Amino acid sequence: MSEKQFDYYLKGEKGDYEVVIGLEVHAQVLSKAKLFSASATQFGAEPNSQVSLVDAAMPGMLPVINKFCIEQAVKTGLGLNAKINTFSKFDRKNYFYADLPQGYQISQFKHPIVGEGKVILDMPYGTKEVGIERLHLEQDAGKSMHDQDPNHSFVDLNRSGIALMEIVSKPDLRSPSEVGEYIKKLRSIMRYLNTCDGNMEQGSLRADVNVSVRLKNSKNFGTRCEIKNVNSIKFMQQAIEYEARRQINLIEDGKEVDQETRLFDTKKQETRSMRSKEDAHDYRYFPDPDLLPLEIDEKYIEDLKKTLPELPDQKKQRLISDFKLTSYEASVIISDQAVSEYYEKVAKNSDYKLAATWLMGDLFATLNKEAKDITESPVSAENLAKMINLIKDGTISGKIAKTVFEEMVKSDGDPLKIVEDKGLKQTSDPKEIENIVDKILASNQDKVEQYKSGKDKLFGFFVGQVMKEMKGKGNPQMINDILKNKLK
Amino acid sequence: MSEIYQLSLFELVNKIKSKEISCEEATKSYVERSSKSKKLNCYVEETFDIALKKAKDLDQSFNPDKKLFGAPIAVKDLFCTNGVQTTASSKMLKGFKPQYESTVTEKLWNEGANLLGKLNCDEYAMGSSNETSYFGNVINPYRNDEDLVPGGSSGGCSSSVAANLTSATVGTDTGGSIRQPASFTGIVGLKPTYGRCSRWGIVAFASSLDQAGPMTKDVKDSALMMEVIAGHDEKDSTSAKKNVEPFSSKLTKDIKGLKIGIPKEYKVDGMPKEILDLWDKGIEISKSLGCEIKEISLPHTKYALPAYYIIAPAEASSNLARYDGVKYGFRAEGKDLIEMYENTRAQGFGDEVKRRILIGTYVLSSGYYDAYYLKALKVRRLIKNDFDEAFKEVDTILTPTTPSSAFAIGKNDDDPISMYLNDVFTVPVNLAGLPAISFPAGYDQKNLPLGLQLIGKSFDEQTILNNAYAIEQNINFKPNYKDWWI
Numbered sequence: 001m002s003e004k005q006f007d008y009y010l011k012g013e014k015g016d017y018e019v020v021i022g023l024e025v026h027a028q029v030l031s032k033a034k035l036f037s038a039s040a041t042q043f044g045a046e047p048n049s050q051v052s053l054v055d056a057a058m059p060g061m062l063p064v065i066n067k068f069c070i071e072q073a074v075k076t077g078l079g080l081n082a083k084i085n086t087f088s089k090f091d092r093k094n095y096f097y098a099d100l101p102q103g104y105q106i107s108q109f110k111h112p113i114v115g116e117g118k119v120i121l122d123m124p125y126g127t128k129e130v131g132i133e134r135l136h137l138e139q140d141a142g143k144s145m146h147d148q149d150p151n152h153s154f155v156d157l158n159r160s161g162i163a164l165m166e167i168v169s170k171p172d173l174r175s176p177s178e179v180g181e182y183i184k185k186l187r188s189i190m191r192y193l194n195t196c197d198g199n200m201e202q203g204s205l206r207a208d209v210n211v212s213v214r215l216k217n218s219k220n221f222g223t224r225c226e227i228k229n230v231n232s233i234k235f236m237q238q239a240i241e242y243e244a245r246r247q248i249n250l251i252e253d254g255k256e257v258d259q260e261t262r263l264f265d266t267k268k269q270e271t272r273s274m275r276s277k278e279d280a281h282d283y284r285y286f287p288d289p290d291l292l293p294l295e296i297d298e299k300y301i302e303d304l305k306k307t308l309p310e311l312p313d314q315k316k317q318r319l320i321s322d323f324k325l326t327s328y329e330a331s332v333i334i335s336d337q338a339v340s341e342y343y344e345k346v347a348k349n350s351d352y353k354l355a356a357t358w359l360m361g362d363l364f365a366t367l368n369k370e371a372k373d374i375t376e377s378p379v380s381a382e383n384l385a386k387m388i389n390l391i392k393d394g395t396i397s398g399k400i401a402k403t404v405f406e407e408m409v410k411s412d413g414d415p416l417k418i419v420e421d422k423g424l425k426q427t428s429d430p431k432e433i434e435n436i437v438d439k440i441l442a443s444n445q446d447k448v449e450q451y452k453s454g455k456d457k458l459f460g461f462f463v464g465q466v467m468k469e470m471k472g473k474g475n476p477q478m479i480n481d482i483l484k485n486k487l488k
Numbered sequence: 489m490s491e492i493y494q495l496s497l498f499e500l501v502n503k504i505k506s507k508e509i510s511c512e513e514a515t516k517s518y519v520e521r522s523s524k525s526k527k528l529n530c531y532v533e534e535t536f537d538i539a540l541k542k543a544k545d546l547d548q549s550f551n552p553d554k555k556l557f558g559a560p561i562a563v564k565d566l567f568c569t570n571g572v573q574t575t576a577s578s579k580m581l582k583g584f585k586p587q588y589e590s591t592v593t594e595k596l597w598n599e600g601a602n603l604l605g606k607l608n609c610d611e612y613a614m615g616s617s618n619e620t621s622y623f624g625n626v627i628n629p630y631r632n633d634e635d636l637v638p639g640g641s642s643g644g645c646s647s648s649v650a651a652n653l654t655s656a657t658v659g660t661d662t663g664g665s666i667r668q669p670a671s672f673t674g675i676v677g678l679k680p681t682y683g684r685c686s687r688w689g690i691v692a693f694a695s696s697l698d699q700a701g702p703m704t705k706d707v708k709d710s711a712l713m714m715e716v717i718a719g720h721d722e723k724d725s726t727s728a729k730k731n732v733e734p735f736s737s738k739l740t741k742d743i744k745g746l747k748i749g750i751p752k753e754y755k756v757d758g759m760p761k762e763i764l765d766l767w768d769k770g771i772e773i774s775k776s777l778g779c780e781i782k783e784i785s786l787p788h789t790k791y792a793l794p795a796y797y798i799i800a801p802a803e804a805s806s807n808l809a810r811y812d813g814v815k816y817g818f819r820a821e822g823k824d825l826i827e828m829y830e831n832t833r834a835q836g837f838g839d840e841v842k843r844r845i846l847i848g849t850y851v852l853s854s855g856y857y858d859a860y861y862l863k864a865l866k867v868r869r870l871i872k873n874d875f876d877e878a879f880k881e882v883d884t885i886l887t888p889t890t891p892s893s894a895f896a897i898g899k900n901d902d903d904p905i906s907m908y909l910n911d912v913f914t915v916p917v918n919l920a921g922l923p924a925i926s927f928p929a930g931y932d933q934k935n936l937p938l939g940l941q942l943i944g945k946s947f948d949e950q951t952i953l954n955n956a957y958a959i960e961q962n963i964n965f966k967p968n969y970k971d972w973w974i
Contacts, residue, residue: 053588057810059581060568060590060689062724092806094852098825103809153825155814284852286861289695289803291725 004124008175009216012248016216019244020224021179021209022171025186026164027196028140028204029072035139035163036063036106043202047145047156055161057101062290065090069163070294072195073113073137074304076165079189079311080132082117084301090137090291093283099142099155107166109285112136113294119169119189120313121181122331130182131170140164165196171210171221176237183207183233184335188312192337206231211243213251222247223257227264227271239264243271315340323352332360338374345381350388358384362405378409387415397476400424428475430482433466436474437482440465451487459483492517493652497559497709498736500655504558507550511558514655515543515602518560522604522653527973528627530648532565533573533606542602554600555716562654564645565606566613567593567700568689572603576691577621578611580836581817590689591724592658592700592717599716604654608644611838612808613665613693616910618643619897620840628673628894629969630936636894639669639910645703646673650967656704656713660690662697663796664889664914667926670703671889671939674928674967676710676956677703679914681947682921683728686721692807694800695726697918707927707957711735714949730947738950741958744778748955749882753789754913756891762932763888770886770929770940773962774955782882786874791867792916797908798851798864799919804841805848811836843904872920879945884955887913889926889939913941923949927956928965935968 009016034041037054054061077084091109114135121128142160146153167186173179187198187205198205212224227243230236242264247257261280262271287293310318312334319330319340333343333356347355363384367377387404390396396404396419407418419425427433440462441448451458466479492500492514503509519536539560546558568574568586575581589597597603610620617637618626626643628636629651638647642659646669649657659666661679670677678701685700692698702713718732750771755764771781813819813832820831837845851860878885891912900907917924923946926939940959944952 056815058568058586058588058816059574059576059584059691059810060586060687062688064723064725094806094809096809096812096829098814101810101815103812104806282854284806284849284854284857286802286806286852286857289726290692 006123006125006174008177010213010244010248012252014215014252017213017244017248018216018218019174019240020171020212020214020221021173021240022224023169023173023179023182023210024208025167025169025183026206026208027076027167027186027190027198029069029137029163029165030194030196031066031069031072031163033066033068034161035066035069035137037066037161039161041162043199043204045158047154047158049158051157051160055101055157057103063106063288065291065294066163069137070113070296071304072163073135073165074296074301075193075308076167076190076195077114077117077135078301078305078308079193079195080114080117080119080135080167082132082135083115084296085111085113085115086296086298086301087111088113088136088294090288090294091285092288093138093285095281095283097141097144098153099144099157099160101142101157101160105139105141106288106291107138108136111293119182119185121178121185122327123178123181128178130172130178133168133170135165135167138164138166171212176240179209179236179240180233183236185312188335188337192309192311200232203231207236209236209239211240211247212257213244213247222251223259225257225259225271226261228261228274230264235264235266238269239271242269246271319343323347323356325352325356329356329360336374342374342377342381346385346388349382349385351392354388354391355385358388358405362402366409378412379405380412383408383412383415390415390419394426394428394475395419396424396426397472400426400472424473426475427470427473428478430478433470433474433478433482436466436469437462437479437486440469441486448487459487462487491521491652493521493655495655496705497556497656498712501555501557501559501712505552511543511546511602512540514558515539515560515604518604518652518654522562522648524974525651525653528629528647528651528653529624530607530626530644530651530653531562531605532575532577532608532623532644535572535603535605539602539604546600546602551600555712556596557600559601559655560604561596561601561656561658562604562607562648563593563596563657564609564642564659566609566660566691567658568691569593569603569606572606574606574691575622576612577609577623578811578837578841579622579818580811581691582622584817586689588689591686591721592690594689595717595719596658607642607648607654607657609659610641610643610665611841612691612804613641613660613662613698614804614840614844615640616664616668616907617895617897617900618669619901620838622838625897627897627973629973630673630894631969631972632934632936634896636936637672637897639672639890639894641665642669642677642703646670646675646677649673649675649703649705650969656702656709658700658713658717659703660693660698660700661914661918662693662699662800663918664911666701666703667889667914667924667939667941668910670926671928672894672937674937674939674965675703675705676707676925676927676960677701678710678714678925678949678953679917679923680714680718680949681728681923682918683726684718684730684923684947684949686719686724686727688721688723694803695807696803697796697800699918707925707953707960708736708739710925711739711953711957714953728947733950735950735953739957740954741961743774743955743958746774746779746884746951746955747782747882748774748779749782749784749878749885751784751786751789751878751885751887753786754887756912759888759891760932763891763938766929766938766940767886767888769963770959773959774886777958777962784878784881784885786871786878786916788867788870788874789916792871792919793908793912795864795867795871796911796915796919797847798860799868801844801848802852802861803848805845805852808837808841808845840904868919871916875916875920875922875943883945884952885943887941887943889913889941893932893934893936893938917941917943922946923952925952925956927960929963930965931968937965
C-alpha cells in the first residue's frame with residue numbers, strides 16, 4: 001500500500017510554512033459530584049439549582065477532594081500512557097470575575113497529577129505520535145449570561161466547581177486534520193475509560209489552541225497565539241487555518257507576530273485579539289492552604305490499572321490479528337466503543353469480513369441517513385449476524401441481502417422470516433437453473449454465436465437474463481457454473 | 489453570695505447540673521451584666537432574647553450528660569452562626585446571615601451551650617488591638633487613666649470573658665489573636681495544634697495558620713472547652729484524625745519531672761523588667777513543683793515575624809477575594825463590573841485589611857514570589873525544625889506571651905510595625921502549627937495583667953494544660969479591676 005505524504009504546508013512569498021499547534025484540552029470529568037463539593041453536575045439543570053455553599057464561596061467554606069475525580073484523572077492518565085505522579089498539589093489561580101465566586105480557581109500548577117504521556121494518531125500518511133505534556137485537575141467556573149436583561153448580567157453557578165481535566169499536548173500537531181484526529185482520539189480514549197463523555201456541544205470537551213508558524217525546515221518555533229475556548233473540531237480547524245494565514249501574512253509583510261490571547265468568532269470565521277502579553281493576568285499561583293498535598297501510592301495505581309478496559313489502540317491490534325481486518329477498517333471500528341462492541345457481536349456470530357463490510361457500508365449509511373447512534377441502530381447485532389449467515393450458507397445472495405437489509409431497517413425483523421415471507425429465498429436447485437439456462441440460450445441463439453466467436457463480454461448478459469427470469473433469486477455461483485458448462 | 493457571672497464555666501455548669509441554678513438564671517445573669525456593659529463594646533450582635541427563650545427550653549429538657557449544659561456563651565464574630573448576623577467585624581459583611589453553623593460552634597450547642605451573641609474583633613481578625621473593627625474599639629475592663637485596648641484580634645472575646653459578660657468563649661488565633669488578648673485581660677487563652685479544631689464555617693484569614701480555641705476564666709475551663717470543640721471534621725481537609733482526650737478529667741497539678749524549656753532568643757532587648765520578673769516567677773514555681781528547667785535555643789525566632797507578615801497576608805489576599813460585591817454582603821455600584829469591584833472593596837474594607845491584601849498580592853506576584861513567599865515558607869520550615877529539635881529535650885516551652893501589657897487606644901495608630909511586634913512571641917507557634925496556652929501570671933507596675941505562654945508538642949494540649957494548671961494554682965491570680973463602666 002502506498003502511503004500518502006504529509007502535505008499541509010501553507011504557501012508564502014518566502015517559501016512554504018509549517019503550522020505548529022499545541023492543545024490545552026479541557027475535559028469535564030464524568031462524575032456525579034463536583035471536584036470539591038457534593039453538588040450534582042447534571043447538564044441543562046435549572047440555573048443555580050446545583051450549587052453548594054462551597055461552590056458559591058460562602059464565608060468559611062472549605063474544599064474537600066472528591067476521590068472519584070482523582071480516580072478518573074488517574075485512569076485517564078493511564079489511558080494516555082502517562083506517568084502518574086504519586087505526589088501532586090492543588091494551587092490557587094487568582095483572578096476576579098463575576099462567575100468565579102472564590103476569586104480564585106483551584107487548579108494544579110507546579111505539581112500536576114499526571115505527567116508526560118503520548119497519544120498515537122492514524123493518519124493517511126501513517127501513524128503519528130503526539131506527546132502529552134501533563135494532565136491536571138481543576139475547577140470549572142460558573143457561567144455569565146449577558147443576554148437576559150438590558151442592564152444586568154446574570155450568573156449561573158451550576159458549573160462552578162465541576163471537575164475538569166486539562167490535558168496539555170506538546171506542540172507536536174502540524175495540521176487541522178491532525179488536530180481533528182487528536183481530539184477524536186482523546187475523546188475515544190476517555191469514552192472507553194468512561195472518564196469524560198466528550199460531548200462537545202454540551203461543553204464537556206473544549207480546547208485552547210496554540211498556533212504558530214515557521215518556514216518549512218526551520219528549527220525554531222515562531223511566536224504563538226493562544227485561541228481560547230474553542231468548542232468544536234470544525235471551529236478548531238477553521239480557527240487554525242485563519243490564524244496560521246494571519247500570522248504568515250504578518251511575517252510576509254515584515255511584521256512581528258505578537259504573543260497574545262485571541263478569540264475565534266465563529267460567525268465571521270476569524271480570530272481577534274482578546275489581550276496582549278502585556279495585559280496577561282498575573283495569576284499569583286500558590287499552594288491552596290485549604291488542601292493537603294495529594295499523595296497516592298503505587299498500589300492504588302496498580303489496582304486501577306487492573307480495572308482498565310481494553311483501550312482503542314489495544315483493541316485495534318486485536319481486531320487486526322483476530323478478525324483479519326485492515327488497519328483502516330480496524331481504526332474506523334474502534335473509534336467508537338459502541339461500534340466496536342456491535343462489530344464484535346456480529347463478527348463472532350457470522351463472518352469477520354462480511355460483518356465489517358455490512359457495518360461500515362449499509363449500516364453506517366442508514367445510521368447517517370436517520371441521524372442515529374449505533375446504540376439506537378434499527379438493526380440489532382443479532383439480526384445482522386443472522387442475515388450474514390444467510391448469505392454465507394447460500395440461502396440468499398448478496399444482492400437479495402440488500403433487500404432483506406432494507407426490510408430489517410423498517411422492522412428489525414428476523415432476516416430468515418423476511419426471506420420466507422417475501423419469497424426471497426435463493427434457488428439452488430441445479431435442475432431448475434439448468435432449465436432456465438437452456439430456455440435463455442435457446443431464445444438468444446444469435447448472442448450464443450457471437451459469444452462463441454469470442455465476444456466474452458456477453459457472459460454477463462446471459463447471467464443477467466437468467467437472474468431476471470429467476471426474479472433475482474438464483475444462486476449466482478450455480479448460474480455461473482451451469483452457464484459456463486453449456487457455453488463450452 | 490457571689491454573683492452567678494463570677495463563677496467559672498466549670499462551676500456554673502456543675503451548679504446547673506445539680507439544679508442549684510437554672511439555665512434561665514444563668515443566662516439572665518450574663519444578659520443583665522452584658523446589657524449594663526455596652527461601654528466596653530464587646531458585642532457586635534446580641535441575641536439575648538433568643539438566649540433567654542432557649543434557656544427556658546433547656547430547663548425543660550434538662551440533660552446533665554451535656555458538657556456545657558446551660559452555659560451562656562458568646563462567640564467571636566468570625567464563626568458563622570446559622571441565621572445570626574456574622575460580620576468578621578467588617579462593613580463588607582454587615583447584615584450577612586449565614587444559613588449554616590460553623591463546626592466549632594455547632595459542637596458548643598450540641599453540648600448544651602446557649603448563644604448569647606457575637607463578639608467584636610479586629611476586621612477579618614487582622615489586628616492586635618481590636619482597633620480595626622468596623623464596629624469600633626473594644627475597651628479593656630482593666631484601665632489606668634485612659635481606656636486600654638483588650639488586645640486583638642479576639643478583643644471582644646478577651647474583654648467579655650475578663651468582664652464576666654460570657655461564661656467562656658471561642659476565639660481564633662492566626663498569629664496570637666487568642667493568646668495576646670488573653671494576656672492583656674488576665675484570662676486564659678489556648679491556641680490548639682493546627683488541625684485540632686475544624687476551620688469549617690470560620691471566616692478565613694490565613695488558612696494555614698488559623699485555628700479556633702477557647703478563651704476562659706481559668707485553665708480548667710479551657711480544658712473543658714477544648715474537649716468540646718476539638719475533633720476531626722470531614723468538611724475540613726486540614727483537620728487531623730486524632731482522638732480527643734477528656735482534657736478536663738485528665739487535668740492534673742502533678743507535673744513533677746516535667747522538662748520545661750526556656751528559649752534564650754525570647755529574651756529580647758528592651759523587654760520590661762517586670763515581664764522578665766514574671767517569667768522568672770513562672771520558672772521558680774515550676775522548679776518548686778519538681779520540674780526540670782532547661783535553657784534551649786530557637787535560633788530562627790527573629791525571622792518568624794517577617795515570615796509571618798508575608799505568609800499570612802499572602803493567604804489573606806486570596807481568601808478575601810470572594811468579598812467582591814457579587815454574591816453577598818456589601819456592594820457599591822459602579823458603571824461596570826471592574827468599577828463595582830473597586831468601589832465595593834474600597835468602601836467595604838478598612839485600612840488594615842487593605843494593607844494586608846496589598847502586601848499579600850505583592851509577595852505572590854510573579855517576580856517577587858521566590859524572593860518573598862517562597863523564602864518565607866523556607867523560614868517557616870526552619871522555625872518548625874527549631875521546635876522539633878527543642879522538643880527532643882523538653883516537654884513544654886515557657887515564654888512571656890507579649891512583650892508589653894495592654895496599651896492605650898490609639899497609641900500605635902500610625903505605626904503598624906510596632907503593632908505587629910505585639911505578636912513576636914506568639915507568631916512562631918502558629919508558623920510551627922503547635923499548641924500554646926497563655927495564662928495570667930500577675931500584674932505589672934501599672935497594675936495591668938500579663939500572661940505567660942506555654943508551648944507544647946504537636947497534639948499534646950494535655951501537657952500544656954497540666955503545666956499551666958499547676959502554675960496557675962500557685963500564682964493564684966485574681967482580677968483586680970473595679971466595675972468602672974457600670
